[in-house]
Amino acid sequence: MLQVAIQKRLGDFELDVSFDAPAGVTAIFGRSGSGKTSLVNAVAGLLNPDDGRIVLGDQVLFDAGAGTRRAPQQRRVGYVFQDARLFPHMSVERNLRYGGDHDAERVIEVLGLGDLLARRPAGLSGGEKQRVALGRALMSDPQILLLDEPLAALDAPRKAEILPYIERLRDTVQVPMLYVSHDVSEVARLATTLVILDAGSVVASGPVGEVLSRPAAVPLLGVRDAGAVIVTKVAGRLLDDGLTELVFSGGRIMLPGILGTLGQTVRLRIPAQDVILSRAAPKGISALNVLPVTITALEQGRGPGVAVGLKAGDDALLARVTRRSASRMELAVGQQVFAIIKATAVGPEDVG
Amino acid sequence: MMDALGAAEWAAIWLSLRVAIVATICALPIAIAIAYLLARKEFPGWQLLNGLVHLPLVLPPVVTGYLLLVVFGRQGAVGAFLYDVFGITLAFRWTGAALAAAIMAFPLMVRAIRLAIEAVDPGLEDAAATLGASRWRIFGTLTLPLIAPGVLAGAVLGFAKALGEFGATITFVAAIPGQTQTIPSAIYGLLQVPGEEPAVLGLVIVSIILAMGALLLSEWLGRVMAQRVGR
Numbered sequence: 001m002l003q004v005a006i007q008k009r010l011g012d013f014e015l016d017v018s019f020d021a022p023a024g025v026t027a028i029f030g031r032s033g034s035g036k037t038s039l040v041n042a043v044a045g046l047l048n049p050d051d052g053r054i055v056l057g058d059q060v061l062f063d064a065g066a067g068t069r070r071a072p073q074q075r076r077v078g079y080v081f082q083d084a085r086l087f088p089h090m091s092v093e094r095n096l097r098y099g100g101d102h103d104a105e106r107v108i109e110v111l112g113l114g115d116l117l118a119r120r121p122a123g124l125s126g127g128e129k130q131r132v133a134l135g136r137a138l139m140s141d142p143q144i145l146l147l148d149e150p151l152a153a154l155d156a157p158r159k160a161e162i163l164p165y166i167e168r169l170r171d172t173v174q175v176p177m178l179y180v181s182h183d184v185s186e187v188a189r190l191a192t193t194l195v196i197l198d199a200g201s202v203v204a205s206g207p208v209g210e211v212l213s214r215p216a217a218v219p220l221l222g223v224r225d226a227g228a229v230i231v232t233k234v235a236g237r238l239l240d241d242g243l244t245e246l247v248f249s250g251g252r253i254m255l256p257g258i259l260g261t262l263g264q265t266v267r268l269r270i271p272a273q274d275v276i277l278s279r280a281a282p283k284g285i286s287a288l289n290v291l292p293v294t295i296t297a298l299e300q301g302r303g304p305g306v307a308v309g310l311k312a313g314d315d316a317l318l319a320r321v322t323r324r325s326a327s328r329m330e331l332a333v334g335q336q337v338f339a340i341i342k343a344t345a346v347g348p349e350d351v352g
Numbered sequence: 353m354m355d356a357l358g359a360a361e362w363a364a365i366w367l368s369l370r371v372a373i374v375a376t377i378c379a380l381p382i383a384i385a386i387a388y389l390l391a392r393k394e395f396p397g398w399q400l401l402n403g404l405v406h407l408p409l410v411l412p413p414v415v416t417g418y419l420l421l422v423v424f425g426r427q428g429a430v431g432a433f434l435y436d437v438f439g440i441t442l443a444f445r446w447t448g449a450a451l452a453a454a455i456m457a458f459p460l461m462v463r464a465i466r467l468a469i470e471a472v473d474p475g476l477e478d479a480a481a482t483l484g485a486s487r488w489r490i491f492g493t494l495t496l497p498l499i500a501p502g503v504l505a506g507a508v509l510g511f512a513k514a515l516g517e518f519g520a521t522i523t524f525v526a527a528i529p530g531q532t533q534t535i536p537s538a539i540y541g542l543l544q545v546p547g548e549e550p551a552v553l554g555l556v557i558v559s560i561i562l563a564m565g566a567l568l569l570s571e572w573l574g575r576v577m578a579q580r581v582g583r
Contacts, residue, residue: 079479085476085479087476099482
């Protein structure tokens with residue numbers, strides 16, 4: 001458990017954040033310039049806050065009141081920088097072992113670094129560099145992993161190459177992670193807890209599924225990227241149609257493609273703009289997924305859109321409709337409606 | 353040509369080499385430390401330190417030599433202390449010539465090394481710190497290897513400057529043959545005497561060989577190091 005409550009003035013910018021990061025992956029989400037990197041630097045000890053406290057487990061890393069200010073060397077953080085920061089004059093192997101060789105064999109195996117050991121950083125691709133940086137951080141036996149947009153500099157195929165490694169870490173290595181990102185699908189896929197920063201302050205925080213399904217979070221995430229995350233189980237496969245059937249508390253969802261194995265948990269991000277609402281049970285439509293839901297919130301945005309919070313079983317969903325539709329359909333909190341999700345709208349990058 | 357060089361000329365050559373090598377070796381660690389301070393730290397007095405370091409570059413060398421005499425002469429504040437406590441005399445000795453050469457070469461070394469340090473991404477040092485490396489380990493394993501080509505360039509520049517130093521040296525330690533007479537002061541002395549042109553030519557050629565040799569050596573070392581650093 002990491003507890004952060006700090007203030008720092010940087011020129012005209014004021015960072016004033018307070019949040020708890022429980023075990024698992026805590027995503028720090030925000031636009032560029034919202035203070036994400038400063039926040040992570042403060043946890044690592046590379047930036048000294050003006051005031052506040054940072055506590056990791058039972059260790060006080062920083063306490064302005066008590067004058068505690070641990071050096072970065074004494075914090076045991078594994079920091080993966082956006083630009084990897086590998087040491088250019090050392091081989092991959094020397095880079096990896098620079099901070100120690102904790103669990104070296106497994107880290108090298110899990111991250112697929114065996115073939116790179118003798119190479120120099122200059123000869124590595126962007127994705128390989130980030131894998132080495134990740135391995136180097138892990139081998140220093142950190143108490144917490146800080147990942148500052150480790151995938152931001154990579155193109156989509158490289159991202160797809162690294163994401164599974166990070167997921168494997170999340171599921172196998174018992175180290176809490178702080179994951180900075182401005183990519184909602186990345187956050188939805190990896191995070192257990194979400195902290196949204198805006199202009200140096202925390203504007204929303206909580207379990208990722210809960211925060212992402214808040215209608216109020218839509219403008220913070222961007223109208224195109226907003227969408228709820230639900231956890232489902234693979235219930236069946238329709239091999240003839242090439243579909244996978246997933247169940248969750250709110251019903252069944254069919255997705256194209258064969259995903260996972262029977263009984264496996266699958267995390268699904270359902271973009272708000274791909275959810276259609278209907279007052280009556282629709283008939284004769286092509287969409288496969290129709291879920292009965294209850295409206296829990298209506299949030300007017302600045303634009304022509306309305307974010308609609310929905311309850312499907314015990315899970316929350318999010319839809320985005322135009323203001324015109326909302327008033328024509330006379331949508332109101334407490335109403336029973338139907339949510340229509342087009343199976344192809346849920347992209348594979350949203351399935352994890 | 354070598355016949356043209358008498359015992360006095362050879363003495364001047366060996367003395368020049370000794371002075372330049374000692375000056376470079378002694379000044380280098382201090383130059384690295386000062387360059388690091390100037391490149392990486394902010395502190396009150398930064399401007400003053402920067403100015404002091406560069407002063408020998410802009411002052412007339414004779415003035416620098418005179419100041420050395422005032423400070424390090426037997427009667428000078430530091431000179432008297434060195435003599436009373438350690439029995440060391442600098443004025444009019446080859447060690448004094450080395451000191452003068454070092455001080456004149458110092459700004460050039462600091463400039464070259466500082467440029468190299470500024471080219472090293474401080475982010476790399478931050479990364480090493482998060483991996484638990486102490487300041488000294490970071491300096492030894494990261495900063496120093498990465499700036500090695502720049503340190504080398506500074507050393508060669510300083511060596512060449514030390515080899516050619518004239519004004520401050522002759523003011524501080526004069527030109528005593530076999531004691532403090534370096535190549536430049538020997539050439540100057542010979543030029544005052546008619547008929548010594550062959551000796552002058554010999555010393556000039558030796559100077560060119562030494563300077564070219566230092567340059568070629570540093571080029572080669574620089575390439576080897578740059579390769580090792582992976583740039």
